[in-house]
Amino acid sequence: MERTLWVVGLLALFVLCVWLMYRGWRNRAARQEASIGELPGVPADCGAQLLEPTTGIYLGSTIAPSWQDRIAVGDLGFRATAELTRFERGILLERDGATVIWIPQESITAVRTERGHAGKVMTEDGVLVIRWKLPTGTEIDTGFRGDDKTVYPAWRADPTRATTGEEE
Numbered sequence: 207m208e209r210t211l212w213v214v215g216l217l218a219l220f221v222l223c224v225w226l227m228y229r230g231w232r233n234r235a236a237r238q239e240a241s242i243g244e245l246p247g248v249p250a251d252c253g254a255q256l257l258e259p260t261t262g263i264y265l266g267s268t269i270a271p272s273w274q275d276r277i278a279v280g281d282l283g284f285r286a287t288a289e290l291t292r293f294e295r296g297i298l299l300e301r302d303g304a305t306v307i308w309i310p311q312e313s314i315t316a317v318r319t320e321r322g323h324a325g326k327v328m329t330e331d332g333v334l335v336i337r338w339k340l341p342t343g344t345e346i347d348t349g350f351r352g353d354d355k356t357v358y359p360a361w362r363a364d365p366t367r368a369t370t371g372e373e374e
Contacts, residue, residue: 235278238269242279243342248308253294260357264288264301265349266324270337276324277346281305283324290334290350292361297336299348307348313338315345317362323349334358 267282269275276283286301297314299307315338319331334350352358 241344257292259291262352270345
């Protein structure tokens with residue numbers, strides 16, 4: 207009988223902890239809602255494709271400059287397999303089982319590599335991080351771990367620089 211009480215007590219404690227985590231996540235989302243606002247929609251014409259699509263994992267978005275302050279609004283805080291493509295007018299992040307994220311070119315303030323993002327720690331320069339400004343004015347970092355990290359230098363390069371294929 208004593209063993210049964212211990213099992214029931216531990217099970218109740220586990221359920222309580224899960225419920226408190228869920229409640230905390232919802233409270234975080236409520237606090238962040240005003241600063242995140244509505245994300246930009248994907249335009250009908252994205253412009254010319256500048257980089258081939260890169261597959262990998264969307265790690266989540268955080269409020270800049272903290273790499274651990276994960277955004278809980280909508281589905282921005284959930285990891286998903288994804289494909290990242292760069293166009294003239296911005297970056298398209300298509301996530302499996304989640305909404306598409308469009309990052310307009312004029313909103314991008316930096317594209318860099320980091321060791322970690324949104325609670326995920328990798329090897330040095332293992333995560334591609336895009337810092338951009340939302341329509342509300344809030345700066346966020348969106349993290350992506352590519353399957354092929356050799357493409358990161360092309361992503362970090364300035365896309366506004368004309369590439370004519372000629373040597374300078």
